Amino acid sequence: MNSMKTNCKESSTGKQITKWYRAKGRNNLPWRENITPYRVWISEIMLQQTQAKTVVNYFKKFISRYPTFEDFKSASEENVLSLWKGLGFYRRARNLYRAKEIILKKFSGKLPNSFENLITLPGIGKSTAGAILSIAYKLPYPILDANVKRVLTRLFFITDGNEKELWDLSNQILDKTNVDDFQQGIMDLGATVCTPKNALCGECPLNKKCISFYKGELPTVNVKKINKKNVYLEFEIYEKNQKIFLVKNNQLGFWDGLWIMPIAETKQLKTELIHKLSHRNLHISFANKSNDELKSEGKWFDISQLSKLPTPKPISDKLSLYVQNFL
DNA sequence: AAGCCGTGGAC
DNA sequence: TGTCCAAGGCT
Known part of the structure; x- marks a missing residue:
């Protein structure tokens, strides 16, 4: 078992994910065309706690109204909220507006390309910063969204939900030479193969390395009980x-x-x-x-x-x- | 640091 | 039908 755990931390795991993504990843998502920091930023904010399918039309509408950051510069908070109508978690829209104003005032109208500066912007936390840096700037920073969390939890059979360990693992298995495709790949893997229910382990490129698959037992990821x-x-x-x-x-x-x-x-x-x-x-x-x-x-x-x-x-x-x- | 924030896909 | 939960961040 220990050798198995060491085995999947090898850099080959990251490269397997990159390879899988290029062959079988979702290739019809609009934010994967004409990749720019601005487009990645908008999509990543919309995608927070929101399924890709739901975001598609909102992203298209937003981009058709404001194709580039230059066009977005003059947007009002009300404009942004209107484009957010029905998407939910409306604080994201107001934070997007606030972040835009800060970018204009403090970052010379350019979305920062450093982790330290990115996370100062409202609405951008560790994971979203990692996504922007990886996908837009091709810099190797880890992501820990729901997809990555589930894939890693199962691959390494993490049963205690240890966040720090998951961040470390996310960092360790990165395919640094192809971070952009790797990150989209591990998220696609979580969204389409390593799904919460009825996971398609037979189609998973990592099944030979996956401790949970080996054990025949998928650990459950933090189920929060909410008193409504x-x-x-x-x-x-x-x-x-x-x-x-x-x-x-x-x-x-x-x-x-x-x-x-x-x-x-x-x-x-x-x-x-x-x-x-x-x-x-x-x-x-x-x-x-x-x-x-x-x-x-x-x-x-x-x-x-x-x-x-x-x-x-x-x-x-x-x-x-x-x-x-x-x- | 646990509770809060929206809506809809999927099953 | 109800239930789970999603490319999380903020306080």
Whole structure:
């Protein structure tokens, strides 16, 4: 067993992954064309905790609006949030805007190519910095995303979820001469072969080295149990002359910066629909109000503006119903 | 340092 | 149907 563990740390493992990637990796992902630091940055932020398939259309839309960093320079936070609409984890969008401003002020308008500078930017942590350095600048820095974590956990049969050990291993097996393809390869391996359920070990290029495959036992990767709280929200609908009144949210602790309808202070527990967030179940209801009751600070939006306005999913759904009724 | 942040794919 | 969980970072 020890010889096996030593065996898979050899640099040949990294090269096997690179080779596999070039033959069988996902070759239809838009951020893998015309690779530039800017495009890698945008895609890596979008891909945080978000499946590649979900990101594809958002990335295309973003890039078609802002093809290069030069085009992105003048974007407002509201512009970025609009392009993020429906993608979730909206702090990423606001951090992207903040990071852009810092790049303009402190880094001469160029995305840094050093680890130390990259991780000073909001939204870029150790793993995202590693991805940018590896894929955009071809510098050998480790990544530890969910895919890499799962592959390494199984390859080396790490049962205690030791993060430092996983980072060390990620660093050790790097194919330094082909870091860009290697990193995309190990992530593809985790996403398409070494999957959470029904792993395709028979197709894995590393199965002869994999301790878990040898043992016939795949260790489970950190399953966090979350206690979801129920939150009751009643949204007030104010409408006049084909306009809807909305407020910019900063009171909920989630959906920060998105436009929502004013929230009623009622304590009645009504549930028209349940919208599930990662940590809460929202019980949502709506109430039609008369405009003389309006006290919130906000803005009237014409129905023609609503589809592009950054609003959270359940609000977007409700608003689109309203727009349909006017047509 | 554990809890928080959104939405949807996959099964 | 419900459940798991995703190219994580921030506080």
